[in-house]
Amino acid sequence: MIDNLEEVLAALPLHISDSIRAELATGQRGALIEIVMDLGRKPEARFQSSEMYLAESDVTRDELEFVVERIGMFGEDNRAGIERTLHRISAIRNRTGTIVGLTVRVGRAIYGTISIIRDLVESGESVLLLGRPGVGKTTLLREVARVLADDLNKRVVIVDTSNEIAGDGDIPHPAIGRSRRMQVPTPTQQHAVMIEAVENHMPEVIVIDEIGTELEAMAARTIAERGVQLIGTAHGNTLENLMMNPVLSDLIGGIQSVTLSDEEARRRGTQKSILERKAPPTFNVMVEIISRDEVSVHRDVAATVDTVLRGSQARPERRKRNEAGGVDVSVPAPPPPMADRGRNPGRDLLLSSTDRDFTAVRSAAPVQAEAAPAPAAHKERGTEKKPIRIFPFGVSRNRLEQAINHVKISATIVRDLREADIVMTLKNYYRQKPQPIRDAENRGISVYVLRANTATQMEHVLTALAPNPLKQEPVPEADAGESNGSGNGALTNAMEEAEEAINQIIDGGPPISLNPQQSYIRKLQHQLADRYNLASRSRGREPNRYVEISRSGTV
Secondary structure (H helix, E strand, O other): OEOOHHHHHHOOOHHHHHHHHHHHHHHHHHHEEEEEEEEOOOOEEEEOOOEEEOOOOOEOHHHHHHHHOOOOOOOOOOEEEOEOOOOEEEEEEOOOOOEEEEEEEOOOEOOOHHHHOHHHHHOOOOEEEEOOOOOOHHHHHHHHHHHHHHHOOOOEEEEEOOOOOOOEOOOOOHHHOOOEEEEOOOHHHHHHHHHHHHHHHOOOEEEEEEEOOHHHHHHHHHHHHOOOEEEEEEOOOOHHHHHHOOOOHHHHOOEEEEEOOHHHHHHHOOOOEEEEEOOOOOOOEEEEEEEOOEEEEEOOHHHHHHHHHOOOOOOOEEEEEOOOOOEEEEOOOOOOOOOOOOOOOOOOOEEOOOOOOOOOOOOOOOOOOOOOOOOHHHHOOOOOOOOEEEEEEOOOHHHHHHHHHHHOOOEEEOOOHHHOOEEEEEHHHHHHOOHHHHHHHHHOOEEEEEOOOOHHHHHHHHHHHOOOOOOOOOOOHHHOOOOOOOHHHHHHHHHHHHHHHHHHHHOOOOOEEOOOOOHHHHHHHHHHHHHOOOEEEEEOOOOOOEEEEEOOOOO
């Protein structure tokens, strides 16, 4: 640790510096945070867990002038420093501009602080640090710059607004290693210096302290889009704070209000007006600094923001430095999985959270006469006393309700993952591994992956879950030998074709003519269209008679 405390004490009146030295002799050196001198009040020293007065007499104007003469020039942000140190002196002025108070903030270069997030920094992802004042954001930022420049040999440029990261004066403090420092003339020009750093100096990493304006947020996005790694801090304690900040929310992708169509709102099971993330986040990773030895990590900011907007709770990774100097990593413990939750490998339909040997997503199997058996955890459900609780993710709630009614299984749709027995999702969603899917797997909840967002696929899952699955009505033997196919395989293909046509029409497509089918299958296709309040009619002559599906009133 480098604190350069003697340089601070030399800039203070003698009786104040002597009081501080006496207190530091008791072992408080590393705990000193700042020294406060306000006109007409007693000088005060603030430590991490205590405060003390440094003199019995009040601070005078001469004592304030004594300090001002021994430090650097104040900028427009009323901050100054001491050359070749990391200390920050902030001024309080009256209405005429005269200094009536000083806050001397002790700056330290503490080595080893990066260990708690070193893997995140070395990954090349852009990292945003959040935390309350005094928690150590700038200290951590300084150490990150040094490690990236010295240990990883990257071209690092620090945009230093108030000379807090690299110290006052033209020569930066050695704590930043080989990093280069660009000073900002005035705080209002920080965004311009950020862009200048990218355009003129070819950095691989840019380090920024205190992103606080819309222009700076826009500059940060511009830098990230050019492929430069960003390490920065922003005002706010948590990700939720940033989401509520209209100026800085762009750092995490921005929040916008979206009005859905009636059908899309029914499909999602939400109101028509919802909040959504409008762009990829500028920072991929966010670190909430709780204390100098504990942080919360959001590894995927985009997924976390989406989760919060859907009304779920973010579950960040918690890291804490232990007494041995190592880092303990943990996530909130999920509830223990049900004791009788069994495995069902070897089936394409079911992807259970206990089936860790799966390495690729398997799509739902086509509808066959034989359904995959339900896992043991669900055998006792599906009755009126214990309905199966289904959490749909990316699956149409409206179609799922229709499928439940059609299969006649006792099941209910829940909106909270914690109440669910199973999760039903689509192949594309499962591949992206969003937070709700990860939460389900951590909780030991079975995940059913559908190939398509169709009622036929849903009915197949529900039939597999039913305690006494209903047998599908067989194709009449008289029609079994027709040229269009026979048995349940032809029925499956025909019904899936109808489902796909219905999806396209619901999304605004024109009328669609299906392939020719036998009379019994056409009857089922008509019934399916009717379930979605669509119009249908048979056209053509046997054996080429087919069903045409369209919106009501257009046939």
